[in-house]
Amino acid sequence: MSTLYHVLGAKQFDREQLDRLFGSAKEMEQVAVRGGIQRYPNKIMSTLFFEASTRTRFSFESAMHRLGGRVIGTENASQFSSTIKGETLEDTIRIIAGYSDLIVMRHTEIGAAKRAAAVSGVPVINAGDGSGEHPTQALLDLYTIQKEFGGIDGVHIAMIGDLTYGRTVHSLSYLLANYKDVRISFVSPDNVRIPTYVKQYLEEKRVAYEESSDLEALAGSADVFYQTRIQKERFPSLEEYSKAEGKFIIDRKLVDAMKRNALILHPLPRAGEIDTEVDGDPRAAYFRQAQNGLYIRMALIEQCLGGERQGGEG
Amino acid sequence: MSTLYHVLGAKQFDREQLDRLFGSAKEMEQVAVRGGIQRYPNKIMSTLFFEASTRTRFSFESAMHRLGGRVIGTENASQFSSTIKGETLEDTIRIIAGYSDLIVMRHTEIGAAKRAAAVSGVPVINAGDGSGEHPTQALLDLYTIQKEFGGIDGVHIAMIGDLTYGRTVHSLSYLLANYKDVRISFVSPDNVRIPTYVKQYLEEKRVAYEESSDLEALAGSADVFYQTRIQKERFPSLEEYSKAEGKFIIDRKLVDAMKRNALILHPLPRAGEIDTEVDGDPRAAYFRQAQNGLYIRMALIEQCLGGERQGGEG
């Protein structure tokens, strides 16, 4: 199993691997624009979504189809029948691995993807594990910055919203540690601040960061505004949630104060954190970002199926 | 976007377009009978069913596969994850359009398909929007009449059942207005009569119609009996429903009073409105009608993907 290429967490990627991945994503964009290729007519990808995520699942399934492959999937996490019957994740994965060439998995528990990879006979891609990681989202976020700016070194990024439960923020922070002179401003309500273990990682990697609760103060200085959704379902109580919701909105007024070439990103779906009146602004890059998800996932599938052999995270 | 070909409502079709579509459907029947073709090996159709409809979804997905294409889908309307998270339909469509070449959509709200088409970068086919329209069903209904009778001009059709909430009846009425000397008898309980806006449309188009609550009186004179299901889920209260249910059944006795070459249609599923003892009668055309749905949908997909450029309804 040790020779399989899994995508489990953001920390497994170094700069060289990122450069290679982004180069591949760029080629994939050309492939997709030309309508796809029949590269893997016999390969089967399983999408195991123990937690529903239509957008992420569609993105992966579209990526596999654009590469000419096949998909078997379950969209209905909570009704995964053998889990209801008491089966362990390990048993499920052992068997599904025998029916497919690649497993894309979303799960409710931190570390689930790593547990899956440990017993799987085929590559596993983590499509989100609870409040743990969501590496493919962070990779497409980073790819978008690279594509829009031509590079990532020296960027000043404001990450806004629920920084405790927002796993994409964690994964993206880890990835950014591979670049030079990056500066991160974590902007959040007090009750959903960035976790200590993320800050410790950044300190180890000598990444400059600061914490703030004043989004306006950053409007004129940051290059990237990475907005996130206040995830109701991740909050322990409704009280905690109502304290956090709606405090850090990106609207017309804020955008007007931004740099000319600033970039507004959001992993989507949004629920009001970015006002729709901003959509037409060229700095609003979130729909281009979602589209980039297709190319990054094509590139990752290619690496998993194409024989890349560099070991997983673990 | 204005050059994309969307299928949003019955009113967008004129006679010439219907003739062309039915000609294409006839060819598609030959294609399907020969087992399908590999016309769109790289094309992806998204089926977004915000409201479950297994039969309609299967019909579209089979049509796409018979044309050699690919499908990504969600069958689980109410669990569409980003909608739960508060995403607008417009955001969802913008992103899904980036992952596919065609969107087939069923939604609970009137006008949803039109809203989707307004922001979609790819063609949208309305597979039913609330109590609004269901144009592809009406097209296959009409195609069945054309196929069985050799033409539609001069036909006398009785539409029976829930005419308030039965959206296929509305769509079919609009389509029939393209033909000459058509006569429509709307037969329904008092509390679910045909809406005024449908009648006004028919008057504008000079289509002869009448309202009735006596199905037996029409048995010997109508050419087509278009039976519909009393849709429990569309009634505001259980009381309203029980007043309507089961009053207008097509049974052996009624069929015996019909013309020799009459046609019994039903959009299906049925729940007792047509007695199964009628199934073996050659006039019972509802299973042939369901089969025609495959050919009509193949023809519509072909028009959407094949570059037909004649603008949508709006």
Add this chain to the structure above:
Amino acid sequence: MSTLYHVLGAKQFDREQLDRLFGSAKEMEQVAVRGGIQRYPNKIMSTLFFEASTRTRFSFESAMHRLGGRVIGTENASQFSSTIKGETLEDTIRIIAGYSDLIVMRHTEIGAAKRAAAVSGVPVINAGDGSGEHPTQALLDLYTIQKEFGGIDGVHIAMIGDLTYGRTVHSLSYLLANYKDVRISFVSPDNVRIPTYVKQYLEEKRVAYEESSDLEALAGSADVFYQTRIQKERFPSLEEYSKAEGKFIIDRKLVDAMKRNALILHPLPRAGEIDTEVDGDPRAAYFRQAQNGLYIRMALIEQCLGGERQGGEG
């Protein structure tokens, strides 16, 4: 319809057919190992799961894809929309048969597959009908014994657990009646003993069997230990269930008392009836068994689509 090849129940198979099927499964293993073939690029298989079973569905869908075919499916049994609307199974099947070349069906009611086959225009494979039969599971069980031992004649098999509601045990018993000198030990709690009609069938076919509630006593003598899950959802009450649960576990101690070349099978999922500490033992064959499911189902699909014409069970 009478010339279609359906897979409805274990009793439809005689020894000659089993030999042929197992020969085909062996070839399919080679096909799958080489990555699959494009044998049915235009064929569509419908998976109608009125009761969720992710594993079984994935196994069939993977099998169809490995043969180059296409799949349209529903994973969400209880939400099958036309059923909710009151449609009969017969109506559903008539229509789905018009959209596909093969129907794989799991249902909650005994006899549902046979009812479907009676009206279907395409072959039907029973993927489990209530507490009735699950023939494809039994076929893969039997194939595993044949593959591991080189033959089935003379085998002594202990079937353990819920023998009343465990439909695979019934189907496997019927299949075993085709072989010589087979001996079956039914090991179960008193309240879930093997049904009388299964015993009567075995007596008619002169198969030696016994009933027991002492698993340990058989440890040293049986060749095959066919463990099953105590299926909570099949028990009429929680009381009945708690009486049965957990009484017949296969653990390290029991395995140590088994013959050197004994075989431990389980249709999976398991929920504790086989201790995971046993997984590494070469006698633990349940994951190899699950993998064999792919090959058996490829062989069955091949028979259904490839023109095998020997009539169904009925």
